[in-house]
Amino acid sequence: MSIALRVLLIVVSVLSMIIMMRKIRNSKFQIDYSIFWIIFSVVLIIIAIFPKIVLVAADLIGIQSPVNMIFLVIIFILLVKVFYMNIQISQLEYKVKELIQKLALSEHKDSEAEKNKDCRF
Amino acid sequence: MKILVIIPAYNEEENIEHVVNNMIEKYPQYDYVVINDGSKDSTSDICHKNNYNIVDLPINLGLTGAFQTGLKYADLKGYDYAVQIDADGQHNPDYIADMLKKAEEGYDIVIGSRFVTEKKPWSPRMAGSRLIEMAIRITTGKKVSDPTSGMRIYNKKMIHEFAQNINYGPEPDTISFLLKQGVSVESVQVTMEERMAGKSYLSFGRSISYMMRMMIAILLINNFRKR
Numbered sequence: 119m120s121i122a123l124r125v126l127l128i129v130v131s132v133l134s135m136i137i138m139m140r141k142i143r144n145s146k147f148q149i150d151y152s153i154f155w156i157i158f159s160v161v162l163i164i165i166a167i168f169p170k171i172v173l174v175a176a177d178l179i180g181i182q183s184p185v186n187m188i189f190l191v192i193i194f195i196l197l198v199k200v201f202y203m204n205i206q207i208s209q210l211e212y213k214v215k216e217l218i219q220k221l222a223l224s225e226h227k228d229s230e231a232e233k234n235k236d237c238r239f
Numbered sequence: 240m241k242i243l244v245i246i247p248a249y250n251e252e253e254n255i256e257h258v259v260n261n262m263i264e265k266y267p268q269y270d271y272v273v274i275n276d277g278s279k280d281s282t283s284d285i286c287h288k289n290n291y292n293i294v295d296l297p298i299n300l301g302l303t304g305a306f307q308t309g310l311k312y313a314d315l316k317g318y319d320y321a322v323q324i325d326a327d328g329q330h331n332p333d334y335i336a337d338m339l340k341k342a343e344e345g346y347d348i349v350i351g352s353r354f355v356t357e358k359k360p361w362s363p364r365m366a367g368s369r370l371i372e373m374a375i376r377i378t379t380g381k382k383v384s385d386p387t388s389g390m391r392i393y394n395k396k397m398i399h400e401f402a403q404n405i406n407y408g409p410e411p412d413t414i415s416f417l418l419k420q421g422v423s424v425e426s427v428q429v430t431m432e433e434r435m436a437g438k439s440y441l442s443f444g445r446s447i448s449y450m451m452r453m454m455i456a457i458l459l460i461n462n463f464r465k466r
Contacts (some may be wrong), residue, residue: 139463145405149412149456156455213298220297 119169119184127166127188131159158195242339243318244271245309247302248326252280254434258328259291266332269322272312276305303408307401310393314402321393323409327434330390334429338392341427347397348414350383351390352426359384367450371411374457379418384426386411397422406464412456420466 138155141147165172165188176187244262248255255273262271272292275283277299286293294308306323313321320342324330330351338349359365371386391409393401397417401407418424 139460142406142460143463143465145465149406149460150452152460153452153455156459157451216298 119172119188123185123188124166124169127162131162131166135159154199162192240320241316241318242269242320242322242335243309243313243316244269244322244324244332244335245274245306245313246271246324246326247274247276247305247309248278248282249276249299249302249305250278250280250282251326252278252282252285254328255282255326256285256289258326259286259289262332266335269332269335270318272309273326274305274309274312276300276302303410306409307407310398310402313398318398319395321398323389323391323393325389325434329431329434331429331432334390334427335392337429338390338427341425342392342394344425345423346425347394347422348417348424349392350385350388350414350424350426351429351431352383352385352388353429353431354384355426355428357428367446370450371453371457374454375411375415375418378457378461379415381418381424383411383414383418383424386414388429388431390429390431410453412453412461415457416461416464416466419461 134155138147138152142149142152169184172184172187176182176184179187181187181190244266246255246258246262251258259271259273262269270292272294273286275286275293275295277296283293283295294312296305296308300308309323310321320339322335322338324332334351338351342349353359359368368385368387372383375381375383375386387410389409401409401413407413414424
């Protein structure tokens with residue numbers, strides 16, 4: 119692994135951590151959602167500091183260039199993340215739909231009750 | 240002095256009646272509100288049938304969102320103290336009086352702790368509690384003997400702050416953050432029952448990710464947060 123790549127990994131990780139912390143500081147981000155990015159950044163930093171890990175892992179799987187190993191791992195993690203985010207979006211959409219319907223129905227009930235009241239007098 | 244007991248309930252049809260009836264019969268001096276967190280069972284029906292004071296969330300929000308609803312209610316109605324207790328019957332309202340006494344001495348948050356005078360056992364469940372206690376001690380220098388206890392009292396100032404803000408879950412990381420910011424937190428000895436019926440929320444996998452989240456939040460993120 120070249121020194122340049124290792125430095126790049128560290129710089130990008132630290133930068134993303136700083137951005138994350140600033141978002142939390144300004145109450146624009148929920149801590150629960152930052153945990154993934156923090157762990158992700160820390161893993162990248164560890165890889166950059168101890169490239170031996172990647173070399174051994176690449177050797178085990180039979181990948182010739184350790185850089186490709188890093189790409190593979192990152193792509194895989196991000197794929198899983200996208201998959202889970204897709205599930206979350208689907209759940210959110212369901213919740214919003216549910217909310218809209220409940221709100222509309224309860225408004226309808228209210229207006230109906232009011233009409234009935236008017237009729238009596 | 241107005242005191243509100245907040246009872247967040249998610250799928251607690253087996254316990255809710257006992258817990259609320261106990262509350263009404265034995266402790267009429269406290270107001271209460273049940274926050275039904277979008278339960279899929281008959282929790283809501285039971286509450287309405289018995290004419291309990293209940294707020295129905297149309298969709299499941301999780302404990303943080305449900306409890307915050309209770310605090311918004313307390314804030315809106317101008318309560319002086321809000322008490323958080325579980326709907327599964329493990330918290331005995333008898334101890335609210337002791338905790339209130341402590342709160343009136345001027346503490347912002349009072350935690351009903353199982354381990355003020357009692358020793359914390361060396362069970363695997365308590366290992367997590369110890370770890371969190373240690374993390375809080377390292378970052379704030381203060382001792383919180385039972386950080387994961389779900390029985391707490393908040394004063395008026397805290398009610399308002401918890402009701403308004405993001406990242407203020409009723410969890411140890413918030414306690415740690417507020418301790419760091421100079422909020423006064425005290426513990427009072429209580430005993431807790433086993434939950435009466437139904438399943439506990441914490442499975443093994445959940446416990447691990449919960450611990451992970453708490454440690455990262457307490458040791459790292461809290462250092463950068465602004466109140």
